[in-house]
Amino acid sequence: MGRMTQRLKVHRIGDRSVSRIESVAVEEPLEIRVAALPDRGVPAGGNPLRPASTTVTTTMRLPGDDFDLALGHLVAEGLIGGGDDVATMMHCTDTGPDGSPTFNVVEVTLAAGVALRRPITERTEVATSACGVCGSTSVDDLIAALPHSPADDEAAFGLEAIHAGMAAMRSRQRVFEATGGVHAAALLAPDGEVLVVREDIGRHNAVDKVIGWAAREGRLPLRGHALLVSSRAGFEIAQKAAVAGAPVLACVSAATSLAVEVAERSGVTLLGFVRDPRATVYAHPGRISGTDPGL
Template sequence: MTAGHPADRPAPHRVPGAPAAGAGRPGPVSRTRVREFSGETVRDRRDDLATEEPLEIRMRAGGERRTVAVTMRTPGHDFELAAGFLHGEGAVAPGAITSISYCTDDDVPPEARYNTVTVRLRGERLPAPASLDRHFVTSSACGVCGTASLEALRDRCPPLPVSDGPHVPPEVLYGLPDTLRRAQGVFGKTGGLHAAGLFTPDGGLVALREDVGRHNAVDKLTGWALLDGRLPLTGNVLMVSGRTSYEIMQKALAAGIPMVCAVSAPSSLAVDLAREFGMTLVGFLRGERFNVYSRPDRVG
């Protein structure tokens, strides 16, 4: 979607006639009972858990339909998750999506309706990138991506220009983890969700998404930007609550994000990707310290 064509944007959160969570639609928080042991005290109490359920992502164009992924996710912002996932895999470009809806196909039972999303594309044929030639399942932990190597990623994502991206003072970076944590509404109830936040160069929070999977949180965030006509995100900073993996860096690169920060460590391949594509990668951002693994010229 482009900013000049608002009518082309599917609504990112609601489908006409779709009920809210609690009316057959799963919510992000589930309740259970636990027995708590604390010293010599034992008590039974209610506890809140981060919901984890499968989401099947389907694509449709003309008369063609294909299931492209099943991912374990925390329900909420499912349309953004589907859009962000497909964009990160190179399957859709801005403006290619005409609508996103929960599935009402005959092969989907009513109880699974809100765990199946159909993304409708322009044109009469579905794209057939190598990464989507097979069905695959991703867990909330692994973040399987179709692009399995830097060589394949070079074919569709050019390096970011040397002059591209913001310059962020260290004191702004110091404040990002606390801002991210304070904005995590579901984490406050469950303690079990990752977050991805999009920030301005002066530390303002633009948008935040939560999920049981790190990569899903990033997909939801980039899917929001895609559906709202905001890509590429060349003037923003991505902050994630866990470690930085190759998958997260790939998704950020596809969205044009020049700076990625994390409270924990990056993987070796994440650092390789950042250096090859001109991205600034910050790790171990805790308190008033951090490491910069690539493009430190954007910090300061």
């Protein structure tokens, strides 16, 4: 799995101690930079101009799917509207102490005439893989700024389809299978097909990677789809689902109070503890067949 895992010598202790070689998930920083093209755009030769770039964030991540992560982060943070706002993405030629390329910097060049939709705030400077700090300072700000409202989405899923989607996501978690050390997110289509699965050491990064894939594929907003996540549902996860226009968010673990508030007010159906054959519906149960919409 290339740069995603590393083989290390470890010591298992307990009833019987043993030394062995095991795989661990690789954790490396990714710096996301954004540059804006002048109105004249890309020259005839096909190579974009190289305007000065600005660092949006540096996050610790599992290497791989870096363009999806960068694009998804910009969309989920409300900095751009979708894939059409981007002209090019490229890894910068940064090098490590040994002189070899690290591929730990992605530069996103906006399309001609496109500008970031809001200023880059101090909180975007550095983020851990777990913090996933959102661009809104309150639920009120988030709801007011939503580019797509999931509230009128008539999506419907049977609970068995959600469970089958979770099982399919788990079966495609190659890095988790090797290391046990990463989260995953997936996108479930209206017909029950799992369209994409992305892994990362941070659950927020995994969601950003799925949203970035959807942006590249021209699938935003995610009307009719369910976003699946192998973690709890916190404020930031619910925020990202709402910004992407996903009408259903299903998580393996519990939901927090702010996540429930975001789901209630944005119109997202929020499920937690999705573990076959059960689930807990925290908000808008009417989209899940077999539940009483009056509950």
